[in-house]
Amino acid sequence: MTEQEGADWIPPGADLSRPSAARIYDYLLGGAHNLAPDREVARKLEAIQPQVAAVARRNRAFLRRAVRFLLDQGIRQFLDLGSGIPTVGNVHEVAQAVDPAAKVVYVDYEPVAVAHSRMLLKGNAHAAAIEADATDSAKVLKADATTRLLDLEQPVGLLAITLGHYLPDVERIFKNYRDALAPGSYLALTHLTNDFAVLNDPRVAETMRQTQDHIFPRTKSEVLAIFDGFELVEPGLTTSANWRPDRLAAVVDPEEDGLYAGVGVKP
Template sequence: MERPSWAPADLDLDRPSVARVYDYYLGGSHNFAVDREFAQQVFQAMPNVPQLARDNRAFLRRAVRALSALGVDQFVDLGSGIPTVGNVHEVAQELDPKARVVYVDWDPVAVAHGQAILADNDRTAVIGADLREPSTVFDHERVKALIDPARPTAVLFIAVLHFVPDGQRPIELIGRIASRLAPGSHIVISHASPDRQSAQLGQAANLYQKTASPVTMRSQAEIAALFGDLDLLDPGVVQTPLWRPDAPDELGPEAYEYPGFVGVGRVR
């Protein structure tokens, strides 16, 4: 296929990318035919995936608003994907123009596109790094330039930890990251779970085994365990639409069938 002008020269156009597929779920345009074909296979197994992605993005916005209200003005979004509409910097900087945001991803399209669209925003940075290597992330010159480690920081794992298998010890990973953060910092997690819609989710997860980022599903209890000894903010670890909804009276029964859980933990 013809390579778009914004695509890095060494990009493999023959294999779907988790970040680009998620961009397609959200209605973005920075994806390729191989990503769209893969997404259509996922839709056949689980037709409501685009709505699930939108619900997940809505949680991100609610969490950023809640933490901004607590005075947090530094955000590091790990496994951020492509920064499409309604992402962290837009929400945080609308509430506080001085808020600082770093996006981190290992997908070259996510990084290249993010750097291009945020080139004029000096309080936001996009870096290419692997979230499983915290020192590479937090010792990066752009992160050190924007994020003050002595002040509270929110670190976001939005729909990404289910791509970290148990063998890579995600609980220890989060613990290492939390140990680098100042008291009053927060860890935000959203994670797919087989506790609901298990048959459809299982079929969709099987498709991801063909990508560079296979999926590891975890139960609500296992997702809660990822927070370790952090103090969970109310309402704890709950299904995605149920975390501080903007209009709780408008939640339908599908909210209680959402195949994923979220939570926000505070560093003591």
């Protein structure tokens, strides 16, 4: 029996011939929903930069803090683009711990991520996962789960955690979502950059070309441009570990962080 044949979390017909960013990220976070090709790429990344798993963990922690912040602002519906494979501290777990009626729609084009999300969400009437490419904003916003769970006339928390650096035309894509959202909506994102030493190695991008998800690292000014039409909340655009860190969290040198992070509100 092959690894794929023995895994009940892999949907029939899924193309597993190339590693995926979602499954690589799952491996770096210590998850079990990844395959040998994904682990091979992840280990190559770790050989280039031993801190890559720490970068992934700090990114995940930012997601949880950002969701809690949005809940404090009264947001009760979330659209999570490029949501990946579920692991501890999912958006619906954080949100529904505060308000059991909070609505969450997960979006990913990776079939394993979507299949596992749907397994996790069975019986949860307030959360759903759709298989779609986040670049197709019309499809995402018109999907049955989106129209059933989210009221786009009310503020939405739009989450794009480690998504933008996989998109070559990122500003146009986020403009489409921004234009569809009600005033008072928020955008929370993290984005890979070469501005800092930790991931400023061309071998990172070269290694990711072995996967179905190529990367496009951006400078601070380029990431700020993604927030066009949103007003950044304090502390502005910083790094994932340093955006409103938990009270006892250690300060992380931006040179060791690797990801820009920020949250903006649509006025």
